[in-house]
Amino acid sequence: MVLQRYDQLYRKSSKTLNGIPPWKLFTFTFWGSPIGWQKFMAPQEPWSYNPLGGEWNLVPYQMPDNQFYLGYHLSECQNISYIAPSERKDQVLILANRSASFHRPYNMLDISRWPSIVKGIAGELINLSENEDGYPIPKGLVGLGPQDREAYSLLLRDSKASLGIGHPQLSTGPYASLCHGVPVILPFKSRRCPAHPPSTDWCGFTGNLNLHQHGAIASTLSEPFVYMVDVEERKDDLVATIWRAMKTPIEPIVFPEMTVEALTRRVEDYFHIDWKELAARRMLDRGWNEVVTQEFMYAWLEKHPVTPQIP
Known part of the structure; x- marks a missing residue:
């Protein structure tokens, strides 16, 4: 050609x-x-x-x-009623829409870690990803498959936390989670990128380098809204961080930069x-x-x- x-x-x-x-x-x-x-x-x-x-x-x-x-304008929470954290289910929603996200080269949480994560959480880990050939979903997750927008919002609202696993590097998921008052847990690799990189540093928007996930939101928020887990140096912290996020209620966040105005x-x-x-x-x-x-x-x-x- x-x-x-x-x-x-x-x-x-x-x-x-x-x-x-x-x-x-x-x-x-x-x-x-x-x-x-x-x-x-x-x-x-x-x-x-x-x-x-x-x-x-x-x-x-x-x-x-x-x-x-x-x-863009975030409208995820406009038509969904709020539920107090004490009334939510003991569940964590995994932010992944493809089963390939659990595997190399996409994942930041190694596939071998899931048995200990499942065992360490006294609740359900909800997976909504599409099951792709050659990319099996880790055992122990509650698989519901892809959802429409309203069903997804309801599942998110009913959860006590949401968990990023490295892919996609950027999405609307963490913002939708926080506008429902659901804290977010995200992975990063401390040897090459800080937990909360400034918006002037590309390491928070790492493309295919898998250094950080959702650096845009991590650059502006920290605990108890956004929890960062170092998947290189402190691998045993993940389960404890998930527990801490589930037990620490937050109020919904309205992002002023995402209003229509x-x-x-x-x-x-x-x-x-x-x-x-x-x-x-x-x-x-x-x-x-x-x-x-x-x-x-x-x-x-x-x-x-x-x-x-x-x-």
Whole structure:
């Protein structure tokens, strides 16, 4: 397959006057563009989908390298009644939607640890993941399979804690948990990432490096809302941490940055920015005459050709 390059066909230039100006190219990405994320053969240095900079990445959380924080509106708790912690079931909801999440290379909790976790918790560990071929679900978990949104919210509301196991690295799950007043337990690897990394550190958004899970929420909250478990140095702490979270009631959290009003303000900010002027200043600072797409993106596309979408 001959790869038709954006630079040659679509980017506005002296040869393609009807092309798309680079400053108009934005990427909606849930993951941002983490350093060390090799999905697109990216270099071990700051990068973005648009060479002009991270500002052209529209992301769901506050991330490093000036990625544009657009975010989203969290509405998980609006139509679900609150249940006091004392009335909840002795259950922990596992934050995983795929059985592959329990296995390498995705997991941060080794599969061999589950028997001791199941034995150490005097309650049920609820698993809602899809059972995938070749990725068996650990024994002892209560498997209910994938749920629709309302059923999931009810299960979460009725739980005393939720538990992350390393994958996915980012999701809405911890925020939904806390808005129901359910504490969250998350894994991290202390040798390369702190328990509560700042939003300016990519180690909390580690892509496929499995250093931390849900660094966005861990950067702003600690116990009794968010409990961190070091899966490298203090492996015996997990069961005790789960118990502590289950026995420590919290009030539901309303995230001000996830209200409709806050999201609307950020969308308005996005449309009020003079992106053309910002791109011109960026090119001047870098001494560029034109914007050229990074070679590593083309190298990736040559190995993973994209099939055109026919409307």
